[in-house]
Amino acid sequence: MTTIISGYVNQHHLRMTRDPGCTCEYCELRELFVDNLDGDELDIVCTGKVERDYVQGASIIKEGTQIREFSYLKSGLVKLLRTDTSGKEQIISIAKPMDYVSLLSVFSNQRYNYSVVALEDSVTCSLKMEEVRSLINDNGRLALNLLSKMSRMTDKLILDSLQIRVKHLRGRVAYLLLYFSEDVYSSDEFDLPLSRKEMAEYVGMTTENVIRTLSEFRKDGILKIYGKTIQIANMDSLKSIAEFG
Amino acid sequence: MTTIISGYVNQHHLRMTRDPGCTCEYCELRELFVDNLDGDELDIVCTGKVERDYVQGASIIKEGTQIREFSYLKSGLVKLLRTDTSGKEQIISIAKPMDYVSLLSVFSNQRYNYSVVALEDSVTCSLKMEEVRSLINDNGRLALNLLSKMSRMTDKLILDSLQIRVKHLRGRVAYLLLYFSEDVYSSDEFDLPLSRKEMAEYVGMTTENVIRTLSEFRKDGILKIYGKTIQIANMDSLKSIAEFG
DNA sequence: CAAACGATATGATAAATGTCATAACATGAC
DNA sequence: GTCATGTTATGACATTTATCATATCGTTTG
Numbered sequence: 332m333t334t335i336i337s338g339y340v341n342q343h344h345l346r347m348t349r350d351p352g353c354t355c356e357y358c359e360l361r362e363l364f365v366d367n368l369d370g371d372e373l374d375i376v377c378t379g380k381v382e383r384d385y386v387q388g389a390s391i392i393k394e395g396t397q398i399r400e401f402s403y404l405k406s407g408l409v410k411l412l413r414t415d416t417s418g419k420e421q422i423i424s425i426a427k428p429m430d431y432v433s434l435l436s437v438f439s440n441q442r443y444n445y446s447v448v449a450l451e452d453s454v455t456c457s458l459k460m461e462e463v464r465s466l467i468n469d470n471g472r473l474a475l476n477l478l479s480k481m482s483r484m485t486d487k488l489i490l491d492s493l494q495i496r497v498k499h500l501r502g503r504v505a506y507l508l509l510y511f512s513e514d515v516y517s518s519d520e521f522d523l524p525l526s527r528k529e530m531a532e533y534v535g536m537t538t539e540n541v542i543r544t545l546s547e548f549r550k551d552g553i554l555k556i557y558g559k560t561i562q563i564a565n566m567d568s569l570k571s572i573a574e575f576g
Numbered sequence: 577m578t579t580i581i582s583g584y585v586n587q588h589h590l591r592m593t594r595d596p597g598c599t600c601e602y603c604e605l606r607e608l609f610v611d612n613l614d615g616d617e618l619d620i621v622c623t624g625k626v627e628r629d630y631v632q633g634a635s636i637i638k639e640g641t642q643i644r645e646f647s648y649l650k651s652g653l654v655k656l657l658r659t660d661t662s663g664k665e666q667i668i669s670i671a672k673p674m675d676y677v678s679l680l681s682v683f684s685n686q687r688y689n690y691s692v693v694a695l696e697d698s699v700t701c702s703l704k705m706e707e708v709r710s711l712i713n714d715n716g717r718l719a720l721n722l723l724s725k726m727s728r729m730t731d732k733l734i735l736d737s738l739q740i741r742v743k744h745l746r747g748r749v750a751y752l753l754l755y756f757s758e759d760v761y762s763s764d765e766f767d768l769p770l771s772r773k774e775m776a777e778y779v780g781m782t783t784e785n786v787i788r789t790l791s792e793f794r795k796d797g798i799l800k801i802y803g804k805t806i807q808i809a810n811m812d813s814l815k816s817i818a819e820f821g
Numbered sequence: 822c823a824a825a826c827g828a829t830a831t832g833a834t835a836a837a838t839g840t841c842a843t844a845a846c847a848t849g850a851c
Numbered sequence: 852g853t854c855a856t857g858t859t860a861t862g863a864c865a866t867t868t869a870t871c872a873t874a875t876c877g878t879t880t881g
Contacts (some may be wrong), residue, residue: 371752386733398706412583415739423734423740438720439728444735471713475683478712478723483684489668492737493658497666497780499869500838527859537740537839542860558847558859574661744839746866772829782869787830803829805878 355380356498358456359429361401363480367473372466381457385449391432391465392447398440400457402432407453408515408524411445412532422533424488425450426527427515430485495534498573503534505573508554512563519563598624603701604674606649609723610723612718617711626702630694636677637692643685645702647677652698652770653760656690657777667778669733670695670770672760676729700799740779743818749789750818753799757808764808 335343347540349407356378358364364376385391393404393407403425411423411432419517423445432455436443467474491510495503507530511521527545531538548554553569555562600622603609606780609621627650629745630636636654640731649671656677668690671677677700681688711785723788738756740748752775756766768775776783798814800807808814 342623399817405865413735415742421738423738436731438723438729439725439731444731456815464720467723468716469717471719474712474719474723475709477679478683478719478726479721479724480684482682484686485734488734489730489737490658492734492741493666493668497660526857528857538858539840539860540838543838546860562606771827773827781826784830784870785868787828788868791830 334349338437341553344425359405363473363476367470367476368466368560372470375462375466376458379458383455383457385453385455387449387451389444389449389453391453391538392443392453394444394446395442397434397442398437399460400433401437401463402455402457403426403457404430404432405454408450409447409453410450410525410529411447413445418449421535422529425492427535430459431481442520453523474563496532498533499576500536500540500544500576501547501572502574504530504541504548505537507534508561508563509569511561512566516566519566523561582610596720602605604650604770608718608721612715612721617715620707621703622705624707628700628702629702630698632694632697635691636694636695636698636700637688637690638686639689639691642687643678643682644705645678646682646705646708647700647702648699649673649675649677650699653695654692654698654771655774655778656692656694658690663775666780667774669736670755670778674702676726694748738762745779745781745789745816746792746821747819748781749775749786749793750814750821752779753808753820754814756806764811768804768806786821 355373368376379440381400382431385407393437394413396565406428409426409432411426413423415421415499426447436445438459467477494506499504511523512519515521515524525533527542528538531541543552545556548569549556551565551566553563553572555564600609600618613621624646628636630652639658651673654671656671658666658668660666671692677692681690682705697782712722739751743751750819756768757764760769770778772787773783776786779786790799790801793814794801796810796813797806798810798817800809
């Protein structure tokens with residue numbers, strides 16, 4: 332579009348499109364979308380990307396809508412969920428920054444078969460699917476890194492799902508609490524980003540039984556509970572329950 | 577390795593390595609590994625691929641071993657499984673031809689974190705990982721198709737796992753029977769490739785309760801059971817149970 | 822052939838989970 | 852403030868599932 336007159340102008344042009352407002356050089360996904368790209372490719376990403384802010388509770392993706400973008404989570408926390416035939420919601424997984432939001436379906440289906448909702452204030456960064464396809468087509472290193480990244484993500488997702496599937500209620504709840512403590516907040520004290528109802532939708536049990544289990548953990552001295560704030564008082568017990576109970 | 581003397585010799589050389597014994601042109605994976613490759617690339621696949629036969633019950637991949645190959649199932653049926661901390665086996669999923677055996681881990685981990693065992697006499701076809709990486713690196717069309725294929729597979733796997741997670745025993749068993757009937761054998765009468773114990777390992781319940789549930793289905797006129805042979809007598813009921821029960 | 826073993830099957834009972842009812846509490850709407 | 856609403860919480864009870872015991876059947880082993 333812009334006619335290049337000289338090397339200098341070209342450089343200037345590149346700087347203009349990458350800056351200001353293009354913070355791709357400082358993206359957490361450097362390793363994937365920056366380090367693997369040459370100048371022109373990075374330019375496509377920089378000018379093509381769209382960042383969006385979502386407040387807690389906002390809908391990011393609606394099940395059934397067309398897939399036009401490849402998105403990932405820059406900051407915040409989201410849940411992936413489906414609505415079953417009887418209208419009940421089932422939480423498939425929880426994604427934190429660096430987990431791809433567009434994990435499932437993007438490269439296969441035309442439409443999302445799940446929804447995404449912000450559990451905390453969140454920021455996403457999206458590229459048009461055609462652009463991503465084009466980049467992959469032209470850049471083998473990017474393709475390999477993307478395969479590796481997606482493989483790692485789905486691997487974890489599948490094994491987490493298996494863990495929950497084979498455990499009983501206490502084990503499922505303990506597993507979920509440990510996920511927040513270890514993988515998300517890196518602390519033994521944190522604010523639960525899920526309601527008890529959502530926890531139930533995730534572990535596949537009833538809300539009452541999730542509440543009861545939390546109460547049991549409290550009575551057993553494993554947890555201290557102040558509303559949504561959870562403090563893990565006996566980490567060893569919780570881990571033991573998550574693994575065997 | 578072979579010095580090329582002339583165009584003719586080169587052609588001859590290619591024919592020799594692709595034929596005889598190279599049936600890649602007739603592979604079920606044409607769409608992926610043949611249609612996307614040019615002559616030289618196809619040559620790499622043809623000469624590099626290794627086919628292996630496994631009898632029913634044979635171990636194909638052992639959890640914890642190094643990943644050196646990218647494999648898929650040409651014929652037969654296999655189960656993917658893990659051994660949990662207490663030594664109990666958990667079946668992650670069942671794979672039929674065209675499902676990638678090397679679905680998980682291949683592009684991320686150094687080692688398999690699951691095992692693969694033949695449920696029926698099976699044939700696998702494998703390529704060295706380095707060769708696959710090299711092909712992907714050089715061929716964007718192959719990369720995109722592989723991403724699409726893997727995306728489709730993991731998508732189904734994750735949603736299947738979710739379905740089983742949220743259902744009760746009757747629903748889980750019904751879902752599994754429908755999988756065999758619809759996805760594997762395309763018939764309402766088939767021989768169960770799993771023992772009752774393996775079915776239990778898959779649905780995450782006890783062997784006794786799987787047996788009991790099958791008996792219930794028989795008493796309710798939904799199934800006819802002759803040992804391992806299952807005939808679905810009331811498909812509508814079974815589907816209804818798989819969906820709601 | 823008998824013996825040993827695993828898979829299938831069923832019953833009795835204990836434990837886990839779901840369902841229904843009720844209440845306390847916080848929050849936002851008016 | 853009052854009201855309505857949703858979340859958290861607990862109890863009573865019904866249902867589902869796990870555990871343990873036992874028996875049959877078929878296959879393998881010697």
